[in-house]
Amino acid sequence: MIYIFLSFFSMALSHVEFPEGCLTQAEFPCSVRAVDQDLQIQKTFPKLFLQKQSSILLQSQESFKPLEGVIWLQGNLESKGDRVIAQKVGLLGFEFELTGEWLIEATGSQIKLQNLQGEIVKGSKSIFAIPAGFENWISLVNSKGILSQGIPKPFDTAELIKALKPLMKLSNMSAVEWQENKKLIWKVNQKQASEIYRQAIEQTEDLQAQAISRREEKIKRTAQEKQKIRELFRLRAFAP
Amino acid sequence: MRGNSSFFIIFCLILTLGLVQAYQAFENYFSARGELQLQQTLLKKNLEQEKLKTALVANQFQDFRQSIAQNFPESSYEERNLLSAIRIPAQEKNLNSQSLMAGAKADFRDKNYTSAIAKLNHLLKKYPASSAQVEARFLLAESYFLLGELDSAIENIDLMTARYPDHPLTGHILLRLGQIYEARRRPAEARSVYHMIQENFKDQSSLVLQSKKNEGRVED
Structure with missing residues (x-):
């Protein structure tokens, strides 16, 4: 029994980095994977927590991309100096700026965003508004050229707490106290779910109209470019 | 009396732990177990690093697919798929x-x-x-x-x-x-x-x- 315990202890690997040592020396870009334990990344602002078996690409102190697994972004909504510090998050080729607290789950080509108490301050046009207490997923762009996404819906609090509890231990936070604080905010928003769905549907229609006009514009521009090239070749081929 | 016996029990426990650790240290030294364990740790680290690299490459591929899907002048769904899913x-x-x-x-x-x-x-x-x-x-x-x-x-x-x-x-x-x-x-x-x-x-x-x-x- 003791042997098993000892061998397990000696085998435990906290995290791996690529390039080697980049996280310790705060050299960016730096990719990190939490292996056997949850991991708190100290070199970024706002704070980032990785569940074990999760990977992340840190592009700078204020910018990252989730690669796989669960990431807890623990910022705040209060301003620091003259601005609120936002974390730039690269999601499927798009850049968003998030403030406050978010739980991000990346699986394959789909990313789930859970708003614990935060805001999307940039990039919100391409994604539905996700109020605190709600979650939504995004995926690769669809055949119409717009980001695939679901409709924001209230998240399962029990599941969320289950995922967050181990991470909270890292930040010495009381899960009960945290949940009590957030629940009030979530409840207010979740009561307004029907209004949020209506806004999401309106936004979908707007996005589709924008995508159609963008596509038409692109087709027109491509046809003009092709015509120009053809003209150039014609001149090259038939000029005396 | 009670104080002496609890002291004795603690002493015995520390002694047992010390002996176990010493035994393990000796065993590691004289057998290949320690070396194998080290190898295993290194292999695990390599494996996890490979997983990280794979995740990075997959992410880059996704970004590449996204940029093609966004920039490709749309003509037909088949052509869009052909270019965005170039792994076909x-x-x-x-x-x-x-x-x-x-x-x-x-x-x-x-x-x-x-x-x-x-x-x-x-x-x-x-x-x-x-x-x-x-x-x-x-x-x-x-x-x-x-x-x-x-x-x-x-x-x-x-x-x-x-x-x-x-x-x-x-x-x-x-x-x-x-x-x-x-x-x-x-x-x-x-x-x-x-x-x-x-x-x-x-x-x-x-x-x-x-x-x-x-x-x-x-x-x-």
């Missing part, structure tokens, strides 16, 4: 496009130009990345020419000069363009086409010879 095995597409091409060629040989045109148009639209594109475009222009649909033939010749200006088949099809201009009594343009073939396809002796012959017989 090329062989499968090739096989299909090649069987279509073989059918079109057979129709062309049998002078069934209408059927050949339908097959070639289908191939050009459905398999834009196929290696049979140049040949298909050439046969299409030629089929239109032989059917007497000269405007369609010119349109395809124009596409060939725009897309494949240096290809030998473009030289051959330009001979046809010269003939069309001759038939339409536009000798100056016919001559300029033949002259251009001689200039641009110097390494194709048969083409140069034929274009010179044609140029010689152009009447004003």
